[in-house]
Amino acid sequence: MKNTAITKDLQSKMTPESVLQDLLDGNNRFVDGSPEGADNGALVSQTINGQYPKAVVLSCIDSRVPVETVFDQAIGDIFVARVAGNFENSDILGSLEYSCKVAGSKLVLVLGHESCGAVKAACDGVELGNITHLLSNILPAVHQSAEEVEGEANSSNKIFVAKTVENNVKLTIDRIRIKSPILKEMEDNGEIAIVGGVYSLHTGKVEMF
Template sequence: MKNIAITKDIQSALTADSVLQDLLKGNNRFVDGNSQSTDNSALVSQTTGGQYPKAVVLSCIDSRVPVETVLDQAIGDIFVARVAGNFENVDILGSLEYSCKVAGSKLVFVLGHESCGAVKAACDGVELGNITEMLDNIMPAVKKSAIEVDGEANSSNSEFVTKTVENNVLLTIDRIREKSQILSEMEDNGEIKIVGGVYSLQTGKVNML
């Protein structure tokens, strides 16, 4: 049972690699139907005075990808930043920097997912209110995939959508390193790692990129 929250000492002893393996083991438990039981009351009590999460996950808002659930994490374990299409902007970057530089997280994990609605909308050039400007953040991935994948460059081409989901994760990672001197320097110094993966709606499995 998970009933002991991460403390500062525990967090300090972690490495980016160990945190990544922990998250992937948690995902394996989820896929296998062996998610850990949790004493939420104990964790709430232990985290009232502070928090020391081991990672920050940048994910999509999609209701089918509840991040703590699919990675089998509990209260106090991870930060989660969510935006449709799991891209970075100044607010997300500030949140990631806070997570790592201020709060001590060891890993930035950009998590895309299969059949992402935001990615499909970007592939189709959807224009609707504020959604239009939001989708601009995903267009670099759309354009990259159009060069790499044969067939129609829209959501009717499943291979194109799949490649765009992957490229969106990878380009987001590139832009995080480019736009955040804090995170880039922390990664260069071995304090953190910035990684990415894609969640399968069909299997529940997180596949690293």
């Protein structure tokens, strides 16, 4: 059981590679049904005056993908930024920059998931209130998938949806590097890594690219 929160000294000794492996090991425990568990009371007390998360995860809002749970992480371990369709915008970018440049996180993980409702809606060209603008962020991935996948270019085509989920993660990572000179420089200097993966609703497994 985890009962000690990450300290600044411990965070400083972590590497992007070790942090990614830690998250993947946690996901394996989740899939195997053997999470470590945590002493939440102890962790709450230890993090009152500060936090030193090792990573920041940009994920969808989907209720079936509780990020801390699927990576078997506890209080103080990771930052999580959530928006339907797990794409970047100026607010998300600022959050990622804060996580890494200010708070010392070593990893940015963009996490898509199987059968994403936002991706399906973008594939179908849904227009509804503020959702229309939200989905416009996913359309570049839709257009790319239309050139790569045969058959119907809508949510009835499971292969098309899966490819769009993957392309959306990859294009989001590309745009993070373009739009955030801070994160790009940190990655170039080996201070952080920016990576992507997709969560399977069927298995609970996160597959990295």
